[in-house]
Amino acid sequence: MEKEMICIMCPMGCNLKVKYSGGKVEVSGNGCNRGVQFAQEEITCPKRMVTTSVKTTEGVKACKTSIPVPKELIFKVVQEVEKLKIGKVKFGNVIIKNVLNTGADIVITAND
């Protein structure tokens, strides 16, 4: 099979042409090796960072996953954060460790 995709690993946004069959992935159009890694992961287990917000006693605060999580779990990760109502937090605080056993923590990104 063949597929085209845009690498999102850096602002260059290379147009990747990806051929895959029998577990073998061939990539062209990549400006560096990270594009190959990205394409392989997109074919086998696509992942994304999740950015959302959490309710606190001081209002709503922005937060995100510390590492990308499998795409199919994005909605469930957001639901886990929506369940929370927490106290005072600051930038960098971890509010959920290892969310849904993904290895990702949910971290406060708000600066205020």
Ligand code: SF4
């Ligand atoms: S292939 Fe390399 S240069 Fe191109 S967008 Fe991906 S990370 Fe950037």
